[in-house]
Amino acid sequence: MIQKKICMVGVYGTGKTSLVQRYVQSIFSAKYHSTVGVKVDRKEVNLGATTVTLLLWDVEGRTADHEIPTSYLRGAHAMFFVADGTRRETVDALFDLREHARAAAGDVPSIVALNKNDLQDQWRIGPSDTSKLITAGVHVVRTSAKTGEGVEDSFRWLANATLGEPASPTDQSQVRHAR
């Protein structure tokens, strides 16, 4: 069985938890977030011949006076960053977060989900922001916890990436068509 540790990281209130809760298997209640600061969920991704079990460490969002504990990030095979597309500062905070994660887990495949894509009228992220992220070596997807858009793609990309096969844009389009 192939298992991979994925850390989900984002600023507080980016909809990170609601983004995944419909798509994962979970046995622990949300109260772990407020107590232990992390909640572990499972997402199985079927990649044809292999099934990868992603163990998602949904880490409590960072606030001004709360840094994400490095021990939760340690050993992660990939990073799942979440930002709120309607709040620009959550995207800006990603660069800091990413450095923090890189210090703890090394240079692992990273994806950024620009969440709340269903709220296009309040969207605050321009193409320049996106390209800045891509330049920093992060895969960018737009997601919506409400419609489910981009969620499965994100997990699939992560699973592939942890197997050392980072999906090219072509791969992404194939995945999208496959849905």
Place this chain on the structure above:
Amino acid sequence: MAPDGAPDAAGGDRNSDVSVRELSELRDLLFGGERRQLEELRRRLDTLEMTPEELAEKLPQAIALRSARDDQLAIAMAPTVETAISESVRRNPHEIATAIFPVLGPAIRKAIAETMAGLVNTINRAIDHSLSPRGIRWRIESWRTGVPFAQIVIRHALVYRVEQVFLVHAETGLLLAHVPEETSANADLISGMLTAITDFVNDSFETRQTGELRTFAVGDLTVLVEAGPQAYIAAVVRGQPPESLPVELQSTLETIHLQWSNPLTAFDGDSAPFATARPLLDDCVETVLSTDDVANARGFRRYAWVIPLLLFVVAVEWFGTSGRRRWNAAVARLESEPGITVIRSERSGGRWHLTGMRDPLAANPTALLAGSGIDTTDVHARWEPFVSTEPALVLARARRVLAPPASVTLTVSGDSLIASGRATAAWTARVAAVAPALPGIASVDLSRVEPGLPAEMDSLRGEIEGTRALFAVGSDVLDDAARGTMNAVSDRIRALAEAARRHGYEVTVQLVGRTDPSGSTNENLSLSRRRAVAIRDHLTSRGVPTAMLEPTPTGSGNPLSASGSSDRARINRSVSFVVRTTPLPGARAAERMR
């Protein structure tokens, strides 16, 4: 100068040769030891590997040093040693058997002792749980909750049970292996969360300096965590874990670190290589129930050990009495046997002792005892011979002494011996003389014995009486066949006459003439007379004394029987023979003497 120069040059060469040699000697004198050491060091540097000789020198010390430090050497060598032993067993099992023999005996004894202790313990607990108020309370609990009684007992008697064991990759919190299988559904999530919680505690309380989180308890569940550099082991324990458990977990973890060193270092999410570590984890899963409960030792339970003892005593007693019962039955059977009288029967020194009297003609008492299910090797018997006057024995003795022919039946009634059947006069006379002298016989009744002939005469008589001369219808003339038959008969009659003379008998042969039923009675009678006379004349002509022969005409009034009427008619147109013998008075005495 040249001639001078040459010797000069030669002298110079010699001088330099000398100086080189001297220098070399000087060097040897000054630095000889160092030079040799230098060469040895150079040699060693050139061949950095150890020679087998050097290894042999160092190996025992190296093993001793490492063994003193930890168990790693033993763990590393274990697979090789196991292979070597199984190979040795395969090649020559005798060697190993001889070597371990002294160990086996005590081990088996220990195992049996433990099993017995366990059995007593089980009995104790069963009695305790079935009869005590607590047991009844548990039964009610079982009935109320629908949980089987056995589980209720285990829950209450449980000291501890290691329910699950996780082997977790330390850095990622990913699950490497988990036992038991059936609780594995969410083991990966639990191991992740467990890691998170451990991290949380360690981070929150800065335990790095003082050690890591090793135990936490919720209700009657305790989670023991033993951490290693690359993996940690977590055991979920219900009840009170013993102090030895962390040590056991730690040693399992060390073994895993040693044997799975490469998979642990290279771990990238694939847990397949750790499937083989599950048996090691399985060894940690165990259930320990209370073997003694001091609070309940008072009262009934304290004496529970008496029960198996009582059972044992009852069994021995039952076995003993059943043995005695069987013995008494066997002795009664002996006593009922004619010719055997038991005077004393007792048990002493682990054997049965029998004293009594036995008629030599009585049945074999050992065989009788064996027939009653007695182990006769366990019996010491002494029989005095005596003569029994019980009818069965009297009869047996009479048979043995009198040797009656097969045609005679002997019986005993009261104190008289009764003979019936056919016997020779000689035998009859001997019985009359001897039998009254036998013990238990007062009188002999021979009235039912018909006089028998000596065998020689008896067989001749049989042959003669089995022959008949057949005649044609209405004829009294012997045809050729009848003539041939009668020639043979005449020889036998003469032989019979001769035997009768020797044995002292008077013999007459009746010639019974017959006819078929056709014709008048008078005519038939007349015809039968003529047939009988014809035979007499023929026999007389063959040398048989006329006085022996008695023509006896019967006509058709005394016919021989046959199945068909034509057959019956044929065989009745005949003359047949009846031999009559009468012992001569003087001859009887002569035979009795023989």
